[in-house]
Each structure stands twice: as structure tokens, then as C-alpha cells.
Amino acid sequence: MNILLFEEHEVSAEGILTVCGDRARHMIDVQRMEVGQRVRIGALGGKQGSGRIAALSPDRVEIRIEALDAEVPAATTDLIVALPRPQILKKILSMAAALGVRRIMLVRSARVIKSYFDSPALAPDKINQQLMLGLEQAIATHLPEVTIHERFRPFIEDALPGIAKETDVSLLAHPAATCDICELGLVERLGARSTVALAIGPEGGWEQHEVEAFERVGFMACSSGRHVLRVDTAVGVLLGQVEMLRRLPSASE
């Protein structure tokens, strides 16, 4: 845990943040924190800062907030993922939160096994747990919004056109694509705050009609390089590459 995340209602009018239960026990038993120690803190969805431990009891920690003024850049990537098996889903959720994703859409596709939608890993508290792990690791505060789309067609017809329209660049990862993410001229098109939607298929990839459905609303199919990657590896590689495309100086700068 590299940052202690909290919600507004946990802070008193006097600027005391009170943490109870598991989080408090982790700070006391695992991190072995002591009164007077400084802690990095972050308001969920808001700013970061620091506080100092004012009081400890077995399952309660009180922290006097000292500063809470460091802006955290808003996340600007939307991730669409064909729902993977639960173990991979967990990794993807925490990784996406760590890498600054704004929205995660878990969708059905022809090669997704239907029973994955019944997994306990999709319970809101289980999803939240993985997202929080990612934020706490990455020292981030923006909790991604997660939605589950159990039918492909309504997602494609009702949700996708709006997503593509409000996004600067929409990409569909597809190992069989004829072009590579490096060949789309994206360094010139993306700036530091550009919004990107990224759709990553299931093991075995998207089916051709799925690729066409994405392309019809403006997604560009591309591969991430010459290797066929596991879904969780592809998420890390592609989110890292999108971040790089945003941050590389373009030739005109």
C-alpha cells in the first residue's frame, strides 16, 4: 500500500481522517505505523497529500491531515475487454486502475465463455477490491467505473457509438490486423490529455464480424507488435503504449 485512500465522509470538520477495520489493522499490524509517523494520503477521485498519525487503537487509526493539494491528472483511457476468466479478470482490474483507466467495460464476445458472467469475481465489492489494490500500488486516486455488458449486440449498437464519438482515438487490438499501433500516426494525433478507447479481445481474438462492428463506429484495428499475447499481458503492453503515444513529443512541437 503506497497511499492511504479515503472517502470524504471519513474526515471530520477538524481535519481528522479516521480509518477503521481492515485498513486500520493493515496499517498497525503489517505496516507497523506509529503515532507521529507521516502517511501519504489521497481522497478517492480527488487530490493527494500527507497526514500524520494522531492516535492508534487496535482497529482504528486517526490521522491529522496536513496537506491535500496535489492534483492528480484525470484518467483519459477507456478500456473495453472481452470478459476473461476470473483469475485474469482480477489482474486486469488492478492493472487498469494502476495504469490510469477511466472506465472499464467488460463485454461478451463470441469467444467468451458464458459462465464467466456468473463468477463471484464480478460482484461489486470484489471488483472494488481489485481496483483499490491497483490505486494503492500506483499512488493514484481515480477509481475506474466498471460496467458489465452481457450481450454483445446491445453493447455494440447502444453504447459503442457514443464511446467512439466522445473519444479522440478508438483502437481495437487485433493480432491479425494488417497494421501495427506504431503505423497509425498516433504520436501526431494524441496529446497528453487526449482520450483513448482501447478494445482488447478474448483468448483467440475477436471474430471477424466483431472486428467489423467496431470498425463501423470508427475503431481502428491494430496489433501491438508481432507477438500474440495473453490478455493480461496485452492490457499492460497496450496501456503502456497508449500512454507513450500521448507523451512522446510530436514532430511539429
Add this chain to the structure above:
Amino acid sequence: MNILLFEEHEVSAEGILTVCGDRARHMIDVQRMEVGQRVRIGALGGKQGSGRIAALSPDRVEIRIEALDAEVPAATTDLIVALPRPQILKKILSMAAALGVRRIMLVRSARVIKSYFDSPALAPDKINQQLMLGLEQAIATHLPEVTIHERFRPFIEDALPGIAKETDVSLLAHPAATCDICELGLVERLGARSTVALAIGPEGGWEQHEVEAFERVGFMACSSGRHVLRVDTAVGVLLGQVEMLRRLPSASE
């Protein structure tokens, strides 16, 4: 398994590849292959092609090689990783093999827990198993060479200068670095076949004297973005970014 990898001695003078044991059983029981079916094949360290199943018995598959002429670009990235805990090590090995790494050097650093070097995951056959999983996933044939360096100082003094010297660009991933991998002008410096050495630290990062030791032989410290990542996430993100830097067209092209 997206490709069946084999060694030269498994092929007869008549061009029949004979696969036995676990690999054969996987093809028969899991992949449910049948006589006449086409299989993608790859010679370890060599070319890719295809074959057709000529005969099946309970733990033996014979494949007539039809073509073996697709060149696989040689891997050109060397990865130096502070030895992580065994579960993370496994992921890193298969991911590095999948993403086209030439050499993996597992090294000691101040924040590495010494007992990790006694882990059974470091046995040559266990390492090989993870590497093969990565190659089979990624449809690759180049098995990375893995070396273990249990003492930091001899590694830094004896091995590192040679690595830095024979490599086009040497990078040290360091979340606290003042510059970002996007700010080093690497698109101009790297071409498709450039060699890159990439050093990734332990949870908690490299210590300052370690950073300085790498810098003395020419490594450039940089961060991969604004997030503090888990080691396995960092490996995927950074290998993807290095590959992108090699493949993006430079302004002078």
C-alpha cells in the same frame, strides 16, 4: 499452445517430427488433434512453418514437416531484473519470452530478499517451462538465455560494463527518475533491430547507490510514466514501450 516447438534432434532424416510424453498427450487429450490436421511448428532458435499429423498413438505424435522457412526476427532486448518473489518470477519469465527478450539476468539488489535465490522456481527445468509457455503463447522460437547473479557487486563490475558497451541503448527503470522514457529522444536513436538493455528494480525500487552504479556504465535512469507499478506490470509496460520506440518512424524518415 499456439505453436508446437521442437528441437532439431526430434526430426528424422525423412522430415518426420516425433513428439512424445506430455507434449503429445496435450495435443491428443486437450487439443484433440487428429491425423491429417495441420499444425503450426517452430524449430527452437530457428524458423517457423507447418506440418501435418501423420500418426497418433497414446503418447506419441508424428508430424510430417511441410514447410519450415518463415524467418523469426532475432530478439534484441536484454532484461535485467532484481529477483522478485517466485510467483512474480514465473510471470516475468513467460512474459519476457513472449515479448521477445534475448537474455534475462536475475540479479541481487539491496531490496531483494536473499531467500528468493533458494526458490525451486530457479531450477533450470522450472525456468525452461515458463519460457516455453511464453514462446508457445506468442508464436515465437527464440528461447531467452537466463543467468542468475546472486551478488550485486560482481554483476555490476564484471558483467554490466560489457552489456552496456555492446548495446545501443541501456535503460534503468526507476520510478523516482527525473525524466520519463518518452523524453530521451529514443525514437530517433532506435531502429527496428537496435539492441536495448532494460534494468527493472525490486518492489520499492533500486537504492541510490545502485542507480549510480548503473549510470556509471552508461545506463539512463527513466520512469515509465507517472505510476508506481508492480514489477510484473512494469516488465510488460516497459517491454511494450521499448518495442514501440524501435518501431515508430523517426522524424527523419
